[in-house]
Amino acid sequence: MSDAAARPGPAAEPVDVHPAWLPPAAFRAVGSRRALVCGAGTLVGTVRDELAQACARYGGTVAWRPGPGPVDGTGDVDLVLALTAATPLPAPVAEVAAQCRRHHGAGALGAEGFALARTGDVTVVLAEEPAGLLHGLFHVVRLGESAFGAARGPERHRPAMRLRMLDHWDNVDVHPVMGQVERGYAGGSIFWRDGSPRGDPARVRDYGRLLAACGVNAVSANNVNVHATEARLLTDRLGDVAAIADVLRPYGIRVHLSVTFAAPVVLGGLPTADPLDAGVRAWWAATTRQVYDRIPDFGGYVVKADSEGQSGPFTYGRSHADGANLLADTLAPFRGVVHWRAFVYDHRQDWRDRSTDRARAAFDHFAPHDGRFAPNVVLQVKHGPMDFQAREPVSPVLAAMPATRLAVEVQVTQEYTGQQRHVCYLAPWWSEVLRFAPWGDHRTVAALAAGDAGEGGGLVGVSNAGDDPFWTGHPLAQANLYAFGRLAWDPRLDPAAVLDEWIGLTFPPGPASGHDLVRRTLHEMMDGSWRTYERYTAPLGVGFMVRPGHHYGPDVDGYEYTPWGTYHFADRDGVGVDRTRASGTGFTGQYPQPWRDVYESLDRCPDELLLFFHHVPYGHVLHDGSTVIQHIYNTHFAGAEEVAALRRRWDRLDGLLDPGLHTRVRERLDEQVRCAEEWRDQVNAYFFRKSGVPDARGRRIP
């Protein structure tokens, strides 16, 4: 049962929606306490309502003091959530506020931060802004009983990144090939259905609540590939966007919109969309003003320009800086931002031409323009130079544009990582990316995305949520959505700890025994699942080898002779892409030291990226002592066997979980077993047929 049932507004269909990481039991600790909320505003109201709902279930009480004056419902309290401006502050809170000011100075909590302390018998959450109070509440929920234990704090919590956004690749119209959600594996869209709003504001609100509870604060509501109907969200269908914004606002989520760069032509009837044309600038300015008239806290625009067939400034002989700044200028008066995607490359490449390298494209296009982008342009860079593979190096663009606000884009939806039919917990992968040090020193990718004082471009994820009753198709894929928000808030978090946090919230201890087994099994199944996925799919960082088009399942040569720039160059002697400066495409030269030399060196290049950077003979010996060909066999046998083990582990939980959820996961695991064996056999057969080298352990290769 979802909390949606308790909300106003008609549901589009009577489905039991899974509560994800906010089941009622997650609120047991706060719901059984006496709480006091001090402050006013929409988000403070949300805090109060959340507590009231929890207390109604678990016997606690909520008092609310919106402004100065006596507390409504006086008496002792266990939990105070207060805005610093809500004077006079109750005594324990005033003490915490004073400590905070002493340690950090005034304004130290920021727009979304909060302080947490346990003093005497009172747990205090203090925030400067209502959004901070909401995040503080969800932090206390996460802590559960431990929030009411020993004295602590005051601890200051602030998001590392100001912008923590989920992009929805949702179409308004059903696309004839891509469907309602491009690369969506969780049913339809939460927002749209068959050309219209889906008509289920309760579901949208529940989604916003889940996002707020893990730290997300922005959503882009439509696909970056903007088709005819979707283009009109900017103008005559703006009301549909405003309706979403109204529903998400109480959870502190801003709405952004993907727009087409050709909008002045296709919507405005202008003869050009040239970013330097005065009429074009006027059209965008007027259009943007109308957007903010309707949605005062509108987040801004998301633009995929000059990419995979989308319009862009190249059409008019202008640069991407020209294009992005045009939109940025119109958004600036309203403090909006433009997310300008750096995913620009030639998707009509000649596979015969080994000198062209798609991996180079984003750097070649954007790095020369560093410093030319307006301050409210966020250049949105995919984490790797290719396209959300299970293994890639970090994009060299991230180290090449110190004078540009950069967002790191990750793909929560599992396009290339099992499409929510495979268990693949991605936080360890994102964590590796975020902890990567482009210069080998303290400066991490996370720090680049965070920028000074969190004013960088932040973290963007392509959402994996849809109108599926489990939100994400595969119930365990909820963990990826949760972890995305948590890492965006704090990229230093340990992914394994985030996993346990998610497990603890989503599968709270119930009356049945076996809860330890549930937690332990889920952890075992999920923590290493990304590496398992990597083992049975494309080897050693070479990428792709998926079925063209839908990208599910193996097809080793599927993209090998296509215009997409995604090759492995396997022949009878060896495999891999030579991207060295010495003899290859020179891509290694896009990195600063030490990586430009590490990746260049056959000896020093990390094994897991070997075939991304080097073409090597099958007999090349890896750091672990095995040859490349034997590594391929070993990992593919091991990966498929690990999936079989996952499947067996899941059976242990039969009877300990909601039967619907258990069945859903079991069905997906069956498919994962089948698909992992298919990957194993196709990859092994392909390389055995090519290399002629038998498996050293004599296992069957078909």
Added chain:
Amino acid sequence: MSDAAARPGPAAEPVDVHPAWLPPAAFRAVGSRRALVCGAGTLVGTVRDELAQACARYGGTVAWRPGPGPVDGTGDVDLVLALTAATPLPAPVAEVAAQCRRHHGAGALGAEGFALARTGDVTVVLAEEPAGLLHGLFHVVRLGESAFGAARGPERHRPAMRLRMLDHWDNVDVHPVMGQVERGYAGGSIFWRDGSPRGDPARVRDYGRLLAACGVNAVSANNVNVHATEARLLTDRLGDVAAIADVLRPYGIRVHLSVTFAAPVVLGGLPTADPLDAGVRAWWAATTRQVYDRIPDFGGYVVKADSEGQSGPFTYGRSHADGANLLADTLAPFRGVVHWRAFVYDHRQDWRDRSTDRARAAFDHFAPHDGRFAPNVVLQVKHGPMDFQAREPVSPVLAAMPATRLAVEVQVTQEYTGQQRHVCYLAPWWSEVLRFAPWGDHRTVAALAAGDAGEGGGLVGVSNAGDDPFWTGHPLAQANLYAFGRLAWDPRLDPAAVLDEWIGLTFPPGPASGHDLVRRTLHEMMDGSWRTYERYTAPLGVGFMVRPGHHYGPDVDGYEYTPWGTYHFADRDGVGVDRTRASGTGFTGQYPQPWRDVYESLDRCPDELLLFFHHVPYGHVLHDGSTVIQHIYNTHFAGAEEVAALRRRWDRLDGLLDPGLHTRVRERLDEQVRCAEEWRDQVNAYFFRKSGVPDARGRRIP
């Protein structure tokens, strides 16, 4: 301009439809003569109207004597077309009739045959039935002036096969993947559009006229994959079929219908479609009676059962004979036939399993049932054991079922032969198939399909026509449609002569000079185009290597690791499918002598089928002295170069042809050049990477 403009009935859209092989000028010789038509009936009226239209243009006259009595418009005549029953016959006709009777006996012309003679100054066409008179007229049109030259005959012309049918894989509803016409490359359907009849009876009539003029006498009006809407053509949408039958009837074309074997369930609401169930039999009997009530000359049913997801008797544990005979019994009282397709195989095969062989499937399924099919069942057998490849052996089913009526099915639509973007004149290929002698003696495939006295299953082609203004997308693909009809009428015809016949009709001499160049160039371009296509695509009979799904363009491994049963098994040492009895799947054993031993033998197997029957090392030496790998390189370089030459030749005709036609062909040739180079490079690169053997002539392999 099409003749359609002169016909009644509203055209759905004002397009100039190309007249194909019936331009007005093709009727110049008959249209400038004095003609007499003797006899009555719908088709005789068609003959009269055709002549009247030609004479109105070219100054001749037509007299008609429907029954006994004085001739309407007496006087001398140059051409008489008469039914033998139209007594009293004019003197020259009576003389020809007497000669015919003397030589062949009464009834010797049959339902569609005719006799042709030139006696004195009169050309005589004599027929026993109206359809024969119509075929005779078109024969005279083909002969042109030479029909009115020296004395000749009487020659008897009778179709080798009674059933000469085109199957339309047209959907009524637009299929989400396959579109309006499955495997259609000529625009939409002539019959259907977006769920409804297309509403252009004039176009349907023109189509029937073209078909009659090349000898086709039956059309199946909907896809063999029968979806929900199409199923209803049998019952509540039967009127749509009747309307097509009404329009085609004046040209002697019967309409057939593809039905789903599950019709009793999906249309009749019965709990089963078991062919031995009494209720099912009663439902089919009643339904068929209603069909004939509406369409008295209805041809019969076409059924794809237990194939690629279609329902069939296997569902009920019954045999295909049980299934086919059920329908045949209901059709028999009305002299209808059921075309039962033999295209039954496991399309969910495990690629790892080398013992299963899709090529074996039709024989294994059907041969044991020889003799069990009712006399009005036509078992419709694809010409090869796989699926309309540019090269396959002849299906062994054709020699294995002497007690069954067999139809040979060819694919006029170029699914695997360039999709009407490539010039590929297929008559030489069909002719090879039809002339194939399964026992090495006089008994050919054509004779098997013809049966005794033409009562075999005949020839069936999947139509390549659509609502494209040129009928077939590629204007030169009209020749395939034409040649299909001509070979069905007379499989002994020389494909090169049929080509010239088509060229002569379609590109008649005009006022401009250069007509010889047009004819010569078209012949040069088209006559060898199938072998050219074979050269640059899959080598040595191995087949496929096309992009999965749409089947256009190369993808050597595209089907290699799929469930479709279409593999080449290339590895670093060799390539090909071992279908021998000695070491392979045993498929060679499905052939009688001499082929079972010829194909079994690595030495005697024809080169062009080598990889269909044998897995050989790249160094294997062919009969022409080259190795397999060098043959692959040579043919792919040669094939692409031949296409480049085609392209150059076409430029010669600029200014000599209708500009719209010239442009259309030029654009398609540009694409053919590009695609042939893509085939050349992908196939060569694939095998070079696998074999490591360089081209002996040092040409560039990317």
